[in-house]
Amino acid sequence: MDKALYVDALRLMLDSRFFEEKTEELFKQGLIHGTTHLANGQEASQAGLCMAIKDGDWIVPTHRCHGFTICRGSSPFAMFSEMFGSAHGLAKGLGGSMHMPDSSHWNLGSSAVVGSGVPLATGIAYSMKRKGLNNLSVAIFGDGASSRGSVHESMNLASIWKLPVLFYCENNKYGMSASSDKMVSVPKVSDRAAAYSMSGTTVDGNDVTAVYDAVINACNHIRSGKGPYLLEVMTYRTKGHSKSDRRLYRTAEEEAFWLAKDPIEHLKRLILKEGILDQKQIDALVSERRQYIEDQANLALEKASDRLTSDQALDLVYAKEAL
Numbered sequence: 450m451d452k453a454l455y456v457d458a459l460r461l462m463l464d465s466r467f468f469e470e471k472t473e474e475l476f477k478q479g480l481i482h483g484t485t486h487l488a489n490g491q492e493a494s495q496a497g498l499c500m501a502i503k504d505g506d507w508i509v510p511t512h513r514c515h516g517f518t519i520c521r522g523s524s525p526f527a528m529f530s531e532m533f534g535s536a537h538g539l540a541k542g543l544g545g546s547m548h549m550p551d552s553s554h555w556n557l558g559s560s561a562v563v564g565s566g567v568p569l570a571t572g573i574a575y576s577m578k579r580k581g582l583n584n585l586s587v588a589i590f591g592d593g594a595s596s597r598g599s600v601h602e603s604m605n606l607a608s609i610w611k612l613p614v615l616f617y618c619e620n621n622k623y624g625m626s627a628s629s630d631k632m633v634s635v636p637k638v639s640d641r642a643a644a645y646s647m648s649g650t651t652v653d654g655n656d657v658t659a660v661y662d663a664v665i666n667a668c669n670h671i672r673s674g675k676g677p678y679l680l681e682v683m684t685y686r687t688k689g690h691s692k693s694d695r696r697l698y699r700t701a702e703e704e705a706f707w708l709a710k711d712p713i714e715h716l717k718r719l720i721l722k723e724g725i726l727d728q729k730q731i732d733a734l735v736s737e738r739r740q741y742i743e744d745q746a747n748l749a750l751e752k753a754s755d756r757l758t759s760d761q762a763l764d765l766v767y768a769k770e771a772l
């Protein structure tokens with residue numbers, strides 16, 4: 450990653466972190482309903498991927514989608530609105546935290562069904578190949594999802610048909626309470642690439658520069674017609690799986706180890722070391738981004754009662770002819 454991009458990466462990562470912090474606060478205040486999956490600690494994976502792909506490349510995220518959605522370019526106002534159930538939301542308030550599609554930013558959105566986005570991304574890649582486009586799709590999935598049949602079927606077909614798809618495994622060490630060390634039968638998820646005659650590798654997912662470089666490399670491979678690529682990024686979710694998780698399945702020592710590897714603090718140190726910004730400028734950027742997210746949340750809250758009528762909602766859910 451060119452040093453000129455470091456500050457852009459920090460800005461995106463701060464927006465993602467503050468979005469998660471604000472979301473947690475709003476949940477605790479009872480202003481958001483349902484559930485949510487926070488990705489604190491995974492910001493380098495989200496920013497590194499989204500900065501390295503191009504306009505027209507589609508992503509299909511997971512239930513832990515907020516950071517990817519922000520980094521792909523969606524408005525935090527529309528994302529907060531979605532969680533408030535308002536008509537200003539990305540899915541007009543009908544989806545909530547796990548369903549934030551945004552076609553204007555090439556984001557198909559996600560679903561609660563673990564691993565279900567992978568065949569969809571593979572289908573997008575098939576369509577791109579048929580149309581002769583030089584774009585690709587990114588199938589984002591977790592270490593837990595990596596054991597699902599839909600993921601293996603997609604990899605097999607993508608390899609046979611040499612589809613332009615990046616299989617992007619965000620390994621945050623756990624699928625709910627199950628450690629990937631115990632639940633995945635190979636040392637690294639990227640080892641699975643060989644079984645599908647694909648290229649693949651594993652990188653430090655808490656170092657945005659490593660993620661970015663690895664994605665660029667994978668995309669060059671895919672765009673040159675060599676077929677799909679499996680990239681695994683190693684990271685850690687510092688919060689629980691969802692809002693009710695007390696994290697009893699892991700130790701305080703393990704959490705402290707990963708907190709010391711915080712991707713945002715790592716990038717700040719790099720920016721200081723390279724003399725790109727000084728501490729005062731970093732602090733100013735942090736305050737600016739915190740305030741930006743706060744303002745977006747407040748605006749969404751002010752307009753939260755602008756809801757679809759039930760007729761408008763039904764028009765969106767069912768095709769007119771079907772009614």
Ligand SMILES: Cc1ncc(C[n+]2csc(CCOP(=O)(O)OP(=O)(O)O)c2C)c(N)n1
Nearest residue numbers: 513561562563591592593594621623624625
């Ligand atoms: C098909 C299916 N099986 C089980 C679940 C319940 N479930 C929700 S999230 C999750 C863990 C997913 O882990 P991973 O793929 O590693 O993603 P992460 O939550 O760590 O981001 C499970 C098992 C589900 N939603 N869908």
